[in-house]
Amino acid sequence: MADSPLARAVRWDTVVGALLIVLLLFSFGFVDGFGNALNLSFLIGNTLPIALIALPMTLLVVAGEIDLSVASTAGLSGSVMGALWNQGMAIETIIPLCLLLGVVCGLVNGLLVTRLGLPSLAVTIGTLAAYRGIAQIVLGSDAVTDFPTQYQDFAAGRIGNTFIPQAFLPFLVLLAIAVVVLHATPFGRSAFAVGANEEAARFAGIRVKRQKLILFVATGFMASLTGIFWALHYASARYDNATGLELSVVAAVLLGGIDFDGGKGTLGGAIAGVFLLGALQNVMSLSNVSAQSQIVVTGVLLVVSVLGPRVARQISVARAGRRAASTPTS
Amino acid sequence: ATACGGTTKKDVKADSGSNATAGKADPNAATKKGLTVGFLPKQVNNPYFTSSDKGGEKALTELGSKYKEVGPSSATDTSGQVSYVNTLTQQQVDAMAVSAQDPGALCTALKQAMSNKIKVVTYDSDTKPECRNAFVSQASAEDLGRTEVQLLAEQIGYKGEIAILSAAQTATNQNTWIDFMKDELKDPKYKDVKLVKVAYGNDDAQQSFQQTQGLLQEHPNLKGIISPTTVGIKAAAQYLSGSKYKGKVKLTGLGTPNDMRKYVKNGTVDGFELWDPAKLGDLAARTAVALVSGQISGKEGETFKAGDMGTFTIGKDGVINLGKPTVFDAKNIDQFNF
Amino acid sequence: MTVTAPNPAPASEVPRSSGTRLVDRVFKMRELAILAVFLVMIVITQMGNSQFLSEQGIKDLLLNATILVLVATGQSLVVITRNVDLSVGSTLGISAFAAGTYLQGGGNPVVAVFLAVLLGIGWGLVNGLLVSLGQVPALVVTLGTLYIIRGIDSIWVGSRQITAADLPGSFVDFGSGGISAVPYLALIALAVLLVTAYYLKHFGSGRELYALGSNPEAARLAGIPVRKRILTAYVVCGGLAGLAGALYLARFGNVDSGTSTGYELTVVSAVVVGGVVFTGGSGSVYGAALGALLLTSINSVLPALGVSSVWVLAINGVLLILAIAVDRIVALRVASALKKRNARHG
């Protein structure tokens, strides 16, 4: 119905992308200290954890579920990494083990949701506490900071003197994989169907539970990868690493136009949302906007992000209606 | 780079632990004016840090330099704090005074700042020594830990069970103090005093509240609580004052006079202690200016003059101690307002 | 946000025969499972620590639950309509501070409470208008207002704080006082709970909240004033968050710009644990209140049992999952038992 060209052009994910570009152009021109390589690399580096988790989270949300335990999973794998490191284990062994741990965390969420049929919101609020708690048990009050420099450099360093963090390239690869999986494979197509109408998806022979389980596991894996990245990037493994990150991810993904009712959204939108928020915060800090005002701006942006398309659609519908009414009846 | 093909803790050479020092100091160099010093507290809007940073602002105005404050709105938003370090670096301030949420996480960013010729002073909460030029400590950890035990022991007559209500389990300064408390308790004069538990209220009013309840239920014979955190002591005092334990269970620790005035007056709390946060900020500001002016470089043994607070000497690892904390009780509390 | 609500599939669980209806109905009460989990927990704790259910202990349990019960009650109204209000924590914080500032200036406690409620209603109105008029996802809007209200709060409050010393003694005493083991605050919460539950069950507009959460399109076709109802739900939710703010002030005697940050997750947990389904249309405020009681009690039980603080968080999480899992399994068992019995009865 609201499918006029105008309405299609104002799809929110494209708008977010456009906003991001406008913001970047503006900042290059008018914000002191924004355009230099160091700042950009910090901007990207600090946004990467959110972006990394946003990848699987987008898929999960499209399939109609949510995982709020991601930040805790990240914290847990950081803690385990620190604890094992303190035990004298080799980092090359630790990292795969931690990733495996992330898979297990995701599996627990997934099994609770698919086998017992519990709401994922409730389950992952529970594991949000549980995983963080386990992290606290594992590492206690320690802060492990002496990870090998070559790894820390990889997580925090730049490619030569460019603005691109070394870790950005692997992220681009992961992004490409996620985009292909969501938008070009049967698996991704099924995710949309499952999110929009789970019963119809089941009737179409889609293995709904397996699909969801895989997505939860992928989310756990990526959350743990983020946890490892976090610990190396900030050279600090503590049990409370990445606390509250889930809300940032949710906010960014929502801003990118992903519908938490499931069945709608694009990865491009989600990632644009992530970097829009990241860039905006960077720009505002550089422009001496206080932290409090930044919160307000984030909030307003979220509200506008849903009201905006709605208003645009109404305008376009009204126009289409006027056009239709004015065409002479045959 | 090891025999078995993996990189382990042993392969990573322990860092020397010396603070970052640059160049030679000239104690007689002129105090530079027109500098910009950025304050980066753990959390903006936190009353403690606000009064501390206000102290810094006053000192800087006096010295003819500019003050600015940035910071995250949450005390656990480490990545937020890191980006603020970066922001200050981008803005080319002359020095920054940082209260670190995490000893390690800020390091990369702080080193980046120092390599951009920005002097870094930590205050209240330190980072690893090599990531800053100097640390302004609120009071020696040893003093704080020991005096709190002494205060409480006196109040309970050197007899009975006591507990500690701390902030987060990872709070570095809390943990150091608690270690000194435990050490102090080894003194034979405390042979009848028994530390039964350390609880963590995560600097959250409600959690600290419930932890206090739990302590009292689990240990009905509890005689006293030490809470070395302003949030914790306040919550514990509020709980005690509204419960049957009021006046029976003693409470001491670190608190601000304004927070605690009511509880001192209604008999819930006999006495507690704290340093003056404004002085802490003041000293941090003056240290920063002295560093930029080249009067000190952060080496052990250097001295500098900090306005009317007198002369300070830099200790081991670039630590500067503010001095002994003040003890507040019913007699003197009305003289303070912070 | 889509949450696969306790799966609608086995709906043939519902009996057709009416003979054993009373038994069925008791079995079907979802709140029962949560109550059972709660009681088991309390009994175990009491066995481990005889102080737990002392007069002071009971008083503490009830006081701890009070504020969450209030906010969860309001939240369930919104959730029943298939919406959510994430901004309750921020609303609570700003209302508490507003009441505190007023009292600090020598105000009347009753007026202060009124003020807090009014402020809460104001924010509820904002949320409700955005959600119902804009017809946009409540999750995004209220996440937005969560930030906006918190931001405004921080800008307004700055580093100020209200401490017990700034408040009239009567107000603070009221916050911790009560009739023997029953605190006044808990009585207020109970009254609110009973009124809300009665309203939801016995008034047309209450039932309409369920209807429009159950099937918004059908609600529109049935001529239910959808926007008005959603608006009402938000206003009540905001008002209760405001009331909770005033009670928070009385209870803790301490408010600053960070008060109740992150509270939304606790509230949502309470509501979900209490069996109020996020896809709307089902659940009761009693369930939500029980969920709140359960959650806050877990926080008291562990310290009372002397569990080291290090373990508290993990056990908390596990217990939370256990609670919803037990609830779910019991529900499934009862359903299939009922189904089999009815099948036999033909």
Place this chain on the structure above:
Amino acid sequence: MTHRSDAGPAPVLALEDISKSFGAVRALRDVSLELFPGEVHALAGENGAGKSTLIKTLAGVHRPDAGRVLLDGEPTVFHGPADARDAGIAVIYQEPTLFPDLSIAENIFMGRQPRRALGRIDHKATHAATAGLMKRLGVELDPERPARGLSIADQQIVEIAKALSFDARVLIMDEPTAALTGSEVARLFGVVRTLREQGSAVLFISHRLEEIFQICRRVTTLRDGALISSEPLEGMTEDDLVRRMVGRDLDELYPKQDVEAGEVALSVRRLTREGVFTDVSFDVRRGEIVGLAGLVGAGRTEVARAVFGVDRWDAGEVEVDGRALTNGAPSTAMSAGLALVPEDRRAQGLVMDMSIERNIGLTGLRTTVRAGLMDRGAERSRSLDWAVKLQVKYARLADTVATLSGGNQQKVVLAKWLATGPKVLIVDEPTRGIDVGTKAEVHRLLSELAADGVAVLMISSDLPEILGMADRVLVMHEGRLTAEIPRSEATEESVMAAATGRAAA
């Protein structure tokens, strides 16, 4: 347009030159209609002709782009369904719109519950009134059970009860009988006649033409959103009506070819799902169309669901081509060559917010793939093929199915499953809501499929359809197979006898 100024009462409700567009689709153009008290008026037209749109305009759901609604001769504007309801118009929409979490009684009386003092709801009175309505319709539904899980037919009955409870002056029914079997329809018509005698005006839509002739006095026909005629039914034949609707003569409605049955393709042995159906055994052979008849709630749908694997069975086994199927796994059933066209298109058949193309493509996710990626070209042509074959009326393949008319949605569901090229095809109410023209088309298609060696199991509440198409008729009664009747012996009487449990099985 026929303006009747002659005898008889004035119209209670009239539409004058109503137009309504959805974007580029012009659903109604200058349509006029008059409803008189004491008259049952039929509205006929192909799928997508605009019937439901017309009704929604009458009910205040849609605002017309042009034209007027006259109530008792006065121009009126309905701002929403509530306005229409207050004006005494009760509507049964094509798709049941119930509150799944609420009891049947609450569903019926939502917003108008009997009250006690202080405006409190009188729950007892509500339940009693509901029980009364159920009795009037002759069904046994517990007023206190929630609407969730009701079969489509039962949902429809609740909708009917709701409409009746209004004691409305105007009763509008959009395909109320599509999911009902003969006996329920008879009951409904009994009630409608009473209403008519009481002076209510009734507007009735159905694709079962015999029903129109049974109960209506006048008929208004729409084609492509335009008014074709509005005239008395007296003297008209079904063919006349079809010609008005379709614009051409109708093909044979049941073009059943005789096919030699091959080997067994689907074999169901002692299948039981506790409390739902018991001990169900039957075979379907290649080339055969087997009808599965029964009253509403007999358990036919449940058997189909279990066979396909969306529900688990408790005992028994299912084989396709001699291979046993896994319990509760639709995906293995699909790879074995089984397809199920479900009865509830909105809940089970379609993802309403997805495009037509992707809905049809959903069953081809394993075939329209190249190198692990979706082959969009292949998906598109597959969808296009079948949309054309089934004459789906749409604007663009990329439109969401929610914008299609009910019957066209049903065609998309058929397309989605036929596109899998099944060996065994189970269709549950395949022509529910499909117009006569297309119905013939669907029947021809089923018949051709059978001729090509597909085994077809057809569940239908439309008895003539079963009789017209099936080689064999299986009849279920209260969860058990009670009879197997060969085509030669299958008559309305013999099937109904078995379905009501009267037959000596």
